[in-house]
Amino acid sequence: xxxxxxxxxxxxxxxxxxxxxxxxxxxxxxxxxxxxxxxxxxxxxxxxxxxxxxxxxxxxxxxxxxxxxxxxxxxxxxxxxxxxxxxxxxxxxxxxxxxxxxxxxxxxxxxxxxxxxxxxxxxxxxxxxxxxxxxxxxxxxxxxxxxxxxxxxxxxx
Amino acid sequence: xxxxxxxxxxxxxxxxxxxxxxxxxxxxxxxxxxxxxxxxxxxxxxxxxxxxxxxxxxxxxxxxxxxxxxxxxxxxxxxxxxxxxxxxxxxxxxxxxxxxxxxxxxxxxxxxxxxxxxxxxxxxxxxxxxxxxxxxxxxxxxxxxxxxxxxxxxxxx
DNA sequence: CAGCGTAAGTTCCAAAATAGAACCTTGTCA
DNA sequence: TGACAAGGTTCTATTTTGGAACTTACGCTG
Numbered sequence: 001x002x003x004x005x006x007x008x009x010x011x012x013x014x015x016x017x018x019x020x021x022x023x024x025x026x027x028x029x030x031x032x033x034x035x036x037x038x039x040x041x042x043x044x045x046x047x048x049x050x051x052x053x054x055x056x057x058x059x060x061x062x063x064x065x066x067x068x069x070x071x072x073x074x075x076x077x078x079x080x081x082x083x084x085x086x087x088x089x090x091x092x093x094x095x096x097x098x099x100x101x102x103x104x105x106x107x108x109x110x111x112x113x114x115x116x117x118x119x120x121x122x123x124x125x126x127x128x129x130x131x132x133x134x135x136x137x138x139x140x141x142x143x144x145x146x147x148x149x150x151x152x153x154x155x156x157x
Numbered sequence: 158x159x160x161x162x163x164x165x166x167x168x169x170x171x172x173x174x175x176x177x178x179x180x181x182x183x184x185x186x187x188x189x190x191x192x193x194x195x196x197x198x199x200x201x202x203x204x205x206x207x208x209x210x211x212x213x214x215x216x217x218x219x220x221x222x223x224x225x226x227x228x229x230x231x232x233x234x235x236x237x238x239x240x241x242x243x244x245x246x247x248x249x250x251x252x253x254x255x256x257x258x259x260x261x262x263x264x265x266x267x268x269x270x271x272x273x274x275x276x277x278x279x280x281x282x283x284x285x286x287x288x289x290x291x292x293x294x295x296x297x298x299x300x301x302x303x304x305x306x307x308x309x310x311x312x313x314x
Numbered sequence: 315c316a317g318c319g320t321a322a323g324t325t326c327c328a329a330a331a332t333a334g335a336a337c338c339t340t341g342t343c344a
Numbered sequence: 345t346g347a348c349a350a351g352g353t354t355c356t357a358t359t360t361t362g363g364a365a366c367t368t369a370c371g372c373t374g
Contacts (some may be wrong), residue, residue, distance in 0.1 A: 006180070010268040013187045013250065018262075021180035023163070024332095031171045033295065039351050048334055054352060064260075075341040077350060085177025085260050090295045091284045092256055093170065093208070095249040100169025101243050103221075104176075109304030111167040117297045119289035120201045127248045128288045132276035133283075138190065140274045147266030181358040181361095196322050206362055211323060234321060317374095325368080330361070338353070344346095 010149050011013065019063050020089070025056050026096075029082075029089055037079040065089070095126040125134055167306050176220050177246070181205050182213050183253075186239075186246055189223065194236040222246070251282040 009019030020026055027046055036042055043053050057080055059065040065086040068078050082089075101110040101124075116123045129134050164175030177183055186204055193199055200210050214237055217223040222243040224233050239246075249272075257283040258281075273280045284293050 007261070011187075012254045012262060012268060013183065015261040016253050016257035017180045017183060023174045024176060024179040025169065026178065030168075034300075040349085043351095049335090050352065051334090051354085052332070072199070075339090075350075083308035087295050088218045088259065089256060091282075091293075092249065092252040094284055094293065095252040096173050097169045099164055099246060099249055100173035101247065104164070104172040105169060105305050111169060111303050112262055112300045113301075113303040115299045116286045116288065116293065117299060119286060121286070121288035122301075123289075124287040125293060126252055126290075127282045128285050128290075129273045129276060129278070130283045131273065131278035131279040132280075133285075134273075134275055136248075136251065136273065136282060138244050142272045142274060143191075144268040144272055144279075145270045146268050148262050150269040180326085200322095206322065206364090208325085208363090209361070232321075232368090315374100317372105319372080320370090322369100325366070326364090327350085328362085330359100332359070334355100336353105336355080339351090340349100342347105342349080344348105 019065065020061075022056075025060065026093075028053070028056055028060070029086065030063075030093060032080070032082050032086065033090060033093065037081060039078075039080075042080075060086070079087060093124075095127065098125050176222065178215075179213075182217065183250075183291060185210070185213055185221075186243065187250060189237070189239050189243065190231075190247060194238060196237075199237075213243065217243070248282075252284065255282050267303070 005032055006021075007015045009015070020029065024046070026046075028042060031042060031045055036045060039050075039053065039057070042048070043050055046053070048056075051092075056064065057068075061080070066079055066080045067083050071077055071079050097112070105111070113119065113122050114122050128134060129136055162179075163215045164172050166172070175185065181203070184205075185199060187200055188199060193202060196207075196210065196214070196231070199205070199214075200207055203210070205213075214223065214225075218225050218237070221240055224240050225237055228234055228236050254269070270279050272278065285291060286293055
């Protein structure tokens with residue numbers, strides 16, 4: 001399988017990876033959530049080469065994850081902001097952070113903690129079932145064929 | 158920043174990426190969740206080259222995400238299973254699937270759907286606050302410095 | 315017991331992606 | 345007029361991947 005074919009597969013993991021399946025892209029999004037918006041700021045904070053950064057940002061804009069917005073006209077200057085699609089990536093990032101905190105932080109503990117303003121507490125993200133609200137366990141989940149894999153109904157005529 | 162340095166940074170996203178930050182590794186884990194266990198099965202299902210697969214599996218084993226278990230002695234044959242650390246990756250995968258389903262599946266709908274055996278319903282994963290159980294929104298979360306970033310207390314003596 | 319099949323790798327070379335550094339463009343400001 | 349700034353682009357060297365063939369250790373079959 002070549003990477004060109006990835007987003008053609010009928011798998012949402014593969015399709016997602018076709019967009020955000022490299023480390024730099026995920027780090028760019030991480031910093032975007034920490035309010036970074038400008039080319040040079042991303043470059044300095046991440047240490048990514050300018051060349052790659054330009055390519056990654058262009059791809060994210062093309063695919064609708066970020067948008068390029070002029071913040072001044074003369075000289076023309078742009079910033080990159082998360083779209084709704086990009087903001088929605090946050091649930092993946094939270095899961096990634098939680099996994100890293102749990103398994104990789106060691107004795108020192110998590111580098112960052114998070115406070116939920118709504119309730120005022122430090123929290124961990126918990127993934128629950130949209131129907132019964134119970135936390136999900138791998139062993140209690142069955143995948144089934146969805147509409148995206150079912151053969152289309154034959155049209156009349 | 159070079160990739161060697163990534164897992165040395167005080168960020169759980171970067172540390173996680175140092176392990177699972179390439180597409181093949183994530184696809185290997187995806188198939189592991191679908192019960193694939195043997196070298197040749199991973200190879201055939203993913204289309205990854207044997208060379209890379211060997212490297213990725215070895216890395217996952219070294220870092221404790223999967224374990225290599227002999228399932229027969231003569232000739233020696235091994236299979237790869239998720240450890241607890243690996244099973245715990247599932248929350249990230251669910252978030253990734255949900256994001257792909259929502260933003261990339263198009264009109265056809267999700268390729269796979271999931272049933273929660275406990276309640277019997279098709280569901281979406283929802284990320285909630287461990288304290289108040291409300292769904293989390295980016296704009297209601299504040300990161301704060303955690304113990305992993307606080308300078309260590311000076312030891313007496 | 316020669317030859318075929320199987321699982322799990324390893325080795326080799328060509329093609330693609332990345333790192334690192336320098337350079338370019340458009341405009342402001344002193 | 346020259347320095348500075350933001351946002352890129354171009355260049356070469358190194359690293360990583362892709363693709364295919366080869367290896368090892370055994371068991372089976374005729």
